[in-house]
Amino acid sequence: MNDHRPIIQIKSVCKYFGRLKALDNVSLDVAPGEKIVIVGPSGSGKSTLLRVINRLEVIDSGRIIVDDMDIYDNSSNIHEIRAEIGMVFQNFNLFRHKTALENLMLAPVKVRKTPRLEAEQKALQLMDKVGLRDKAQSYPAQLSGGQQQRVAIARALAMNPRIMLFDEPTSALDPEMIREVLDVMIGLARDGMTMIVVTHEMGFAREVADRMVFMDGGQILEIAHPRHFFEKPKHLRCQKFLEMIL
Amino acid sequence: MYRAISLMVLAMSLLTGNAWAKTIVFATDATWPPMEFVDENRRVVGFAVDYMEAAGREAGFTPVFKVVAWDGIFAGLAADKYDAICSSVSITEERRKAMDFSIPYFEVRQALVVNRDSSADGLEDLKGKRVGAQIATTGYFAVRKVDGIEPRSYDEIGLAIEDLYNGRIDGVVCDDPVAAQYALRNKKYRDSLKIGTIIESGDVEYYGIAIKKGDTETLNLVNEGIKAVKAKGLDKEILNKWIGR
Amino acid sequence: MAEKQVTIEVSDGAAIPRTGDRGLVSAWRLSFLIALALFLYLIVFRQEPYLRLLKLLPDGIIVTLEVTCASIGLSVVIGLFTGLGRLSRNRLVNLVASTYVEVVRGIPLLVQLFYLYYALARFVLLPDMAAAVIGMSVCYGAYMGEVFRAGIQSIDRGQTEAAMSLGLNRMQTMFSVILPQAWRTILPPVGNESIALLKDTSLVSILAVSDLLRRGREFAAESFLYFETYTLIAIVYLLITLILSKLVSLMEERLGQYERP
Numbered sequence: 001m002n003d004h005r006p007i008i009q010i011k012s013v014c015k016y017f018g019r020l021k022a023l024d025n026v027s028l029d030v031a032p033g034e035k036i037v038i039v040g041p042s043g044s045g046k047s048t049l050l051r052v053i054n055r056l057e058v059i060d061s062g063r064i065i066v067d068d069m070d071i072y073d074n075s076s077n078i079h080e081i082r083a084e085i086g087m088v089f090q091n092f093n094l095f096r097h098k099t100a101l102e103n104l105m106l107a108p109v110k111v112r113k114t115p116r117l118e119a120e121q122k123a124l125q126l127m128d129k130v131g132l133r134d135k136a137q138s139y140p141a142q143l144s145g146g147q148q149q150r151v152a153i154a155r156a157l158a159m160n161p162r163i164m165l166f167d168e169p170t171s172a173l174d175p176e177m178i179r180e181v182l183d184v185m186i187g188l189a190r191d192g193m194t195m196i197v198v199t200h201e202m203g204f205a206r207e208v209a210d211r212m213v214f215m216d217g218g219q220i221l222e223i224a225h226p227r228h229f230f231e232k233p234k235h236l237r238c239q240k241f242l243e244m245i246l
Numbered sequence: 247m248y249r250a251i252s253l254m255v256l257a258m259s260l261l262t263g264n265a266w267a268k269t270i271v272f273a274t275d276a277t278w279p280p281m282e283f284v285d286e287n288r289r290v291v292g293f294a295v296d297y298m299e300a301a302g303r304e305a306g307f308t309p310v311f312k313v314v315a316w317d318g319i320f321a322g323l324a325a326d327k328y329d330a331i332c333s334s335v336s337i338t339e340e341r342r343k344a345m346d347f348s349i350p351y352f353e354v355r356q357a358l359v360v361n362r363d364s365s366a367d368g369l370e371d372l373k374g375k376r377v378g379a380q381i382a383t384t385g386y387f388a389v390r391k392v393d394g395i396e397p398r399s400y401d402e403i404g405l406a407i408e409d410l411y412n413g414r415i416d417g418v419v420c421d422d423p424v425a426a427q428y429a430l431r432n433k434k435y436r437d438s439l440k441i442g443t444i445i446e447s448g449d450v451e452y453y454g455i456a457i458k459k460g461d462t463e464t465l466n467l468v469n470e471g472i473k474a475v476k477a478k479g480l481d482k483e484i485l486n487k488w489i490g491r
Numbered sequence: 492m493a494e495k496q497v498t499i500e501v502s503d504g505a506a507i508p509r510t511g512d513r514g515l516v517s518a519w520r521l522s523f524l525i526a527l528a529l530f531l532y533l534i535v536f537r538q539e540p541y542l543r544l545l546k547l548l549p550d551g552i553i554v555t556l557e558v559t560c561a562s563i564g565l566s567v568v569i570g571l572f573t574g575l576g577r578l579s580r581n582r583l584v585n586l587v588a589s590t591y592v593e594v595v596r597g598i599p600l601l602v603q604l605f606y607l608y609y610a611l612a613r614f615v616l617l618p619d620m621a622a623a624v625i626g627m628s629v630c631y632g633a634y635m636g637e638v639f640r641a642g643i644q645s646i647d648r649g650q651t652e653a654a655m656s657l658g659l660n661r662m663q664t665m666f667s668v669i670l671p672q673a674w675r676t677i678l679p680p681v682g683n684e685s686i687a688l689l690k691d692t693s694l695v696s697i698l699a700v701s702d703l704l705r706r707g708r709e710f711a712a713e714s715f716l717y718f719e720t721y722t723l724i725a726i727v728y729l730l731i732t733l734i735l736s737k738l739v740s741l742m743e744e745r746l747g748q749y750e751r752p
């Protein structure tokens with residue numbers, strides 16, 4: 001969809017947990033503004049793939065280049081790179097001792113040294129954007145799951161990231177809360193954010209994804225446009241998987 | 247421990263054929279050389295030990311020594327843990343209210359021990375300084391009486407001397423034979439410490455054997471023994487052996 | 492998604508009234524009232540010898556409190572670094588911290604105090620208060636280190652990952668995210684250790700530090716009033732520990748507030 005150089009380049013990456021090969025020679029390029037949705041059975045390495053992109057897990061071989069910086073090169077500042085990559089977790093992982101607003105302000109103030117007042121302005125704007133302006137002073141324990149996840153998205157956005165990674169952002173939510181979170185994500189996609197999303201929400205995938213990625217056994221088995229992906233997947237295992245969840 | 251002592255005493259008296267001799271158990275804190283202390287062979291020895299053994303031979307009792315920490319020693323007497331205290335106890339009016347005393351067996355004064363290079367001649371010279379003594383001894387009372395001195399009480403006189411030697415305090419007050427032992431004869435301390443002065447607190451002090459109030463039988467036996475030792479001049483021999491003055 | 496609440500069991504210290512635990516609260520009240528009533532009764536109706544003794548105690552109480560406060564402060568700092576050291580990925584740091592804990596836990600506090608004061612005098616002459624505070628802190632720092640380690644480990648890994656993914660470094664993550672939350676788990680056992688520490692300060696009286704116990708011992712050894720002396724000393728210690736445990740439970744209540752829906 002655009003002829004820029006890829007913003008993320010994953011090149012022949014392998015990752016072991018002990019004997020287990022969690023990522024098996026995975027390669028993937030992501031263009032700026034592109035939306036990738038990853039699906040696959042449990043234990044196939046989806047989370048691991050997301051986590052190696054901001055070095056929450058360390059790879060054993062291959063290279064990962066984000067924004068022209070090799071993130072496994074010791075000369076690049078990993079904290080700076082991480083600040084460019086927002087991450088949203090299945091369990092939200094909001095800082096439980098801080099209010100929603102403080103959750104949003106922490107990283108800008110500590111990492112970017114943004115003045116508190118400015119950080120607060122920005123945080124309030126973002127709370128507005130995720131529809132939770134009135135919950136700015138609430139602690140995570142006082143929010144519903146869907147609200148917590150929206151705050152978590154806003155927290156990641158507070159660092160103005162160029163890339164957003166979502167690891168099953170709606171899996172821990174009650175069904176009636178899934179929509180509010182997906183709406184925020186769709187809005188984000190419309191704004192042109194580069195997104196890699198692991199999810200089983202196929203409606204969302206159809207609506208948003210530029211490319212679908214199917215993983216199994218630590219390998220990427222199929223990469224396809226959603227229309228092709230859902231109608232006639234090439235790979236047998238991919239077909240089986242889709243039959244199961246659709 | 248106590249039972250072991252009693253068994254030993256029983257065995258000893260049977261062996262020596264002195265089964266008829268009364269056993270008197272003396273408590274001693276055994277940290278007060280040369281009066282009473284523990285030697286390299288873990289035995290309680292010293293001037294007072296020899297003195298009581300001589301007195302026992304004269305008056306017909308067998309002294310047994312039991313080591314007890316100083317600051318509980320009077321409580322143990324009141325609680326009948328032993329018959330008497332032979333631990334360089336100075337006879338004072340305050341103490342007389344709580345216990346009986348034998349006739350004196352030794353005359354002491356309080357001595358001030360200081361570092362060799364100290365110019366202090368008496369407690370008055372140590373105002374604003376810290377002076378140590380053993381807890382609840384007449385030496386400690388003497389230190390506390392002087393205004394402007396910071397008194398420091400130790401569980402054992404040896405610890406006070408060590409602190410003086412290390413420089414944490416500027417003087418130690420204790421009974422003169424003890425002062426002499428540390429400042430003149432002890433290998434470790436004699437080159438660094440000296441006796442600053444003998445404190446003339448008006449009257450001299452005497453050591454006596456402390457006995458539970460009302461226990462006249464023990465009191466009479468001990469008094470008889472001490473009298474006999476003095477009459478025969480045995481005390482001079484013992485004095486020569488341990489103090490040599 | 493309520494985070495699991497870990498309680499760390501530690502022996503020794505007095506019972507800290509737990510928030511919402513009515514049984515323990517009344518146990519605290521009962522002991523406090525009894526101690527206070529007994530104290531006032533003795534001071535008012537048995538002035539001789541209790542009032543005379545009490546007048547000798549303020550210095551000792553101050554010394555005990557000084558040693559306690561300074562030692563709690565220092566041992567918390569030592570404990571924090573020991574806990575961090577024990578969790579460090581750096582082998583050397585980890586080994587040093589672990590060895591420190593092993594060594595200190597293997598030597599009786601009384602022996603440590605003697606060692607610092609009399610044995611080390613050959614190399615450094617620590618003033619008595621310094622020896623007391625350092626001795627208590629080095630010993631309790633090791634215990635607190637274990638508390639900190641357990642407390643830090645009790646915080647969900649997701650918190651660290653969220654902080655790291657936002658670009659915070661390890662220090663920032665530890666001090667802005669992990670420790671503020673770990674405090675809630677750490678505080679009760681730290682409070683317990685502090686109370687145990689307060690009681691153990693009575694050991695410093697062997698360093699000729701004129702603490703509460705030594706004041707009492709001096710009085711008892713001179714007056715021969717052992718029963719009266721140690722009765723009053725025990726009551727005073729009890730009152731102080733009960734007040735400290737109350738303070739700890741108040742702090743605990745404050746720290747936990749953000750978890751209430």
Ligand SMILES: Nc1ncnc2c1ncn2[C@@H]1O[C@H](COP(=O)(O)OP(=O)(O)OP(=O)(O)O)[C@@H](O)[C@H]1O
Nearest residue numbers: 017018020022040041042043044045046047048049
């Ligand atoms: N920290 C770890 N230590 C050991 N093994 C791990 C670790 N993290 C993941 N694994 C293993 O690596 C494999 C891939 O895990 P991953 O979490 O990436 O799978 P996933 O596709 O995200 O699965 P799910 O849909 O259940 O989240 C699994 O077999 C998992 O058990």
Ligand SMILES: [Mg+2]
Nearest residue numbers: 046047048167
């Ligand atoms: Mg996963």
